[in-house]
Amino acid sequence: MKFNDAIVGAIFIVIAGLMIQQSFSFPGFPGQDYGPNLFPRIIAGGIILCSVLLILRGLRTRAATGQAWLAFDDWTRVPRHLISFFLIIGAMLAYILISDTLGFIITAFVLQLGLFLWFSVRPVTAVVVAVVSTLVVQYFFASLLRVPLPRGLLDSIL
Amino acid sequence: MDAVISAFGLVFEPQVLGVILASAVFGMFVGAIPGLTATMATALLVPITFFMSPVAALGAIVTATAMAIFAGDIPGAMLRMPGTPASAAYADESYQMTRKGQLDLCMGVNLVFSVAGGLFGVVFLIAFAPMLAEVAINFSSFEYFWLACLGLTCAIFIGTGDSLKGLLSLFIGLAIATVGIDPAAGQPRFTFGNVDLLSGIDFIPAMIGMFAVSELLRGAVSMDKAGEVVKQAVGNMFTGLSAVWKKYWKNFFRGSAVGTTIGILPGAGADIAAWVSYAVSKKLSKEPEKFGTGHVEGIVDSTSANNSALGGAWIPALVFGIPGDSITAIVIGVLYMKGMNPGPTVFQQSPELIYAVFIIFILANLIMLPLGWAAIKSAKQILRVPKNILTPIIVIFCLVGAFAMTNSAYGIVLMLTMGVFGWWLEEHDIPVAPLILGLVLGQMLEQNFMSSMIKANGALMGFFERPLAGTIGVLTLLLWGMMIWRGLTAKKPVEAAAA
Numbered sequence: 132m133k134f135n136d137a138i139v140g141a142i143f144i145v146i147a148g149l150m151i152q153q154s155f156s157f158p159g160f161p162g163q164d165y166g167p168n169l170f171p172r173i174i175a176g177g178i179i180l181c182s183v184l185l186i187l188r189g190l191r192t193r194a195a196t197g198q199a200w201l202a203f204d205d206w207t208r209v210p211r212h213l214i215s216f217f218l219i220i221g222a223m224l225a226y227i228l229i230s231d232t233l234g235f236i237i238t239a240f241v242l243q244l245g246l247f248l249w250f251s252v253r254p255v256t257a258v259v260v261a262v263v264s265t266l267v268v269q270y271f272f273a274s275l276l277r278v279p280l281p282r283g284l285l286d287s288i289l
Numbered sequence: 290m291d292a293v294i295s296a297f298g299l300v301f302e303p304q305v306l307g308v309i310l311a312s313a314v315f316g317m318f319v320g321a322i323p324g325l326t327a328t329m330a331t332a333l334l335v336p337i338t339f340f341m342s343p344v345a346a347l348g349a350i351v352t353a354t355a356m357a358i359f360a361g362d363i364p365g366a367m368l369r370m371p372g373t374p375a376s377a378a379y380a381d382e383s384y385q386m387t388r389k390g391q392l393d394l395c396m397g398v399n400l401v402f403s404v405a406g407g408l409f410g411v412v413f414l415i416a417f418a419p420m421l422a423e424v425a426i427n428f429s430s431f432e433y434f435w436l437a438c439l440g441l442t443c444a445i446f447i448g449t450g451d452s453l454k455g456l457l458s459l460f461i462g463l464a465i466a467t468v469g470i471d472p473a474a475g476q477p478r479f480t481f482g483n484v485d486l487l488s489g490i491d492f493i494p495a496m497i498g499m500f501a502v503s504e505l506l507r508g509a510v511s512m513d514k515a516g517e518v519v520k521q522a523v524g525n526m527f528t529g530l531s532a533v534w535k536k537y538w539k540n541f542f543r544g545s546a547v548g549t550t551i552g553i554l555p556g557a558g559a560d561i562a563a564w565v566s567y568a569v570s571k572k573l574s575k576e577p578e579k580f581g582t583g584h585v586e587g588i589v590d591s592t593s594a595n596n597s598a599l600g601g602a603w604i605p606a607l608v609f610g611i612p613g614d615s616i617t618a619i620v621i622g623v624l625y626m627k628g629m630n631p632g633p634t635v636f637q638q639s640p641e642l643i644y645a646v647f648i649i650f651i652l653a654n655l656i657m658l659p660l661g662w663a664a665i666k667s668a669k670q671i672l673r674v675p676k677n678i679l680t681p682i683i684v685i686f687c688l689v690g691a692f693a694m695t696n697s698a699y700g701i702v703l704m705l706t707m708g709v710f711g712w713w714l715e716e717h718d719i720p721v722a723p724l725i726l727g728l729v730l731g732q733m734l735e736q737n738f739m740s741s742m743i744k745a746n747g748a749l750m751g752f753f754e755r756p757l758a759g760t761i762g763v764l765t766l767l768l769w770g771m772m773i774w775r776g777l778t779a780k781k782p783v784e785a786a787a788a
Contacts, residue, residue, distance in 0.1 A: 132713075132716065133716055133717060134717065136717075139717050139719075143457065143461075146464075147464075150464060150479070153478075153479060154478075157471075157476050157478060158474075158476060165738075165739065165742050165747065166474060166476075167471040167473065167474045167476040167478060170463075170467055170471075170734075170735045170738075171464070171467050171478060171479075174460055174463045174464045174467065175464070177456070177460040177463075178457065178460045178461065178464065181453060181454075181456050181457035181460060182457070184453055185453060185454070185457065188453070204716075206510040206511070209510075212509075212510040212511075212512075213510075215509040215510055215512060216506060216509055216510050218509070219502075219505055219506055219509050219680075219684060220506070220705065220709065222681075222684055223502075223684065223687075223688060223701065223704075223705045223708075224705070226688050226701065227698050227701050227702060227705070230698075231698075235689075239685050239688075242681070242684070242685070243681045243682065243684075243685060246680065246681035246684065247677070247678065247681055250512060250677035250678075250680065250681070251677065252675075252677050252678055256678070260678060260682070261681075264682050264685065265685070268685055268686070268689055272689050272693060276337070276340045276693070277340075278689070278692065278693040278696070279696055280689065280692070
């Protein structure tokens with residue numbers, strides 16, 4: 132998914148505009164001309180300047196080569212790749228949503244197993260690697276480094 | 290001298306040595322797998338280093354990156370795919386050597402000259418960092434403000450092909466750095482009432498997202514593009530090296546010098562060092578026509594250069610707290626986390642830490658020889674580890690690493706957001722390295738500006754009143770002027786493409 136530079140520029144101009152608008156709510160620094168709103172405004176100004184140049188460039192490229200506003204890479208036309216892409220994001224989202232309830236061990240195992248199988252790892256290998264890597268990470272982070280990984284369902288056992 | 294002795298004491302502790310060895314193996318592995326980069330190795334290591342002593346943490350990062358930069362050469366010669374971007378400049382040349390049946394020589398040259406180049410960079414670091422620190426100790430907030438500006442400018446000036454997009458990326462990074470409580474007045478900015486955002490955008494999860502998650506997303510859609518490992522067995526890789534040395538020792542020194550210099554410049558790291566020194570080598574060679582056909586000359590230059598760049602990059606990082614490349618940007622983030630503000634005062638207050646870094650650097654380059662040998666010998670097994678098994682494991686690593694930084698889901702949300710954003714930026718050829726630099730330096734820039742303003746009672750001329758500040762300031766302004774001039778007079782990309 133690739134936007135023409137002009138669209139990228141337009142997106143950032145909107146963001147920078149919001150930044151400046153927000154900066155009006157920052158109170159000034161007593162006895163100083165420069166307050167907490169100075170840097171955000173300078174930076175937003177910089178973003179706008181770059182974006183304007185980017186828009187000009189995007190429009191010029193489009194006029195010269197007929198580049199589309201939005202072009203899709205080859206892989207986006209292959210459903211399998213598209214699913215792979217969203218599975219990685221989905222797995223991380225799923226972890227955020229369910230790891231507290233299910234606990235790290237179950238969540239990590241299920242997510243890895245799912246990803247392995249999708250990426251066509253042989254089922255036996257997939258199960259073994261998922262179990263081993265989950266336990267290694269659990270041991271390393273939770274036991275050695277004392278990171279409070281969520282225990283979830285296994286709370287009573289761990 | 291006491292500091293040197295206590296530095297040895299700090300490094301030669303079983304735990305620290307164990308960490309160094311483990312990170313070395315980890316770095317070799319990550320570097321040797323195409324698609325996993327040295328920066329990614331660092332990004333995945335950092336959550337773990339968070340729990341270590343400062344010396345062990347620095348040891349882990351120094352060693353892992355040094356190994357990864359060398360190990361990137363291995364798949365270049367065997368698969369025609371660079372293991373890290375730093376080896377991309379001569380991956381083709383290496384592969385051509387392999388096809389000519391010179392795999393042994395190619396690997397030997399890569400290993401020995403990587404070690405030697407790395408040591409060259411370290412010698413430079415040891416010689417110049419303390420000297421510069423003595424100058425830097427006189428710096429006030431005025432000088433630091435200009436220095437940060439200069440560092441950021443260099444980052445886009447040399448770091449990227451497209452300076453406009455580099456500049457945009459830098460501003461985005463600075464913008465992200467303003468989220469949270471502002472450093473001068475304590476005013477919350479862009480937090481939208483969210484408690485987590487008050488502490489700002491946590492640097493480590495953001496970086497794991499930008500460097501690891503975005504890499505995973507790119508890798509996931511090209512899963513089946515695996516290379517064919519060459520059948521040639523590796524024999525004795527050290528024969529013929531003395532002949533190469535006798536013929537090309539000048540190339541070694543030239544490559545290392547170029548590499549170290551580029552390493553010192555903020556924003557440019559090992560990958561650019563390799564490209565530049567390869568080009569220099571070809572330009573100055575007596576037999577430029579042989580380049581690209583499996584000729585060892587350019588490899589000597591560039592394999593020395595990318596390893597020497599590592600040492601160079603640490604000079605501005607240690608002395609000024611301004612990162613020389615994206616890896617040292619991460620290091621500076623780690624140092625801040627450990628409560629150590631990188632800068633010249635560290636040289637005075639805890640010189641043993643600086644010496645410890647030097648010792649670790651030397652150590653890392655020395656163990657590269659046996660470990661690198663072992664990695665080359667077992668390369669076929671390493672390169673056979675399939676990406677479809679590695680990707681899900683790295684996903685879990687990223688999740689746990691980001692979680693460990695905040696002990697809440699906030700770290701993961703941040704990582705995922707920055708990961709997708711970083712992927713999107715790179716899809717549009719907007720480099721993420723300037724963004725990370727902006728994120729790291731943003732607070733420092735603003736803090737130094739604000740405290741300078743308070744000192745000078747709001748007079749902007751205060752930035753030019755001290756002789757040192759004035760000099761760096763004028764230099765920075767000149768550089769900006771030059772950039773604008775270049776931007777205005779440069780051939781427009783469209784016209785260049787059409788011509």
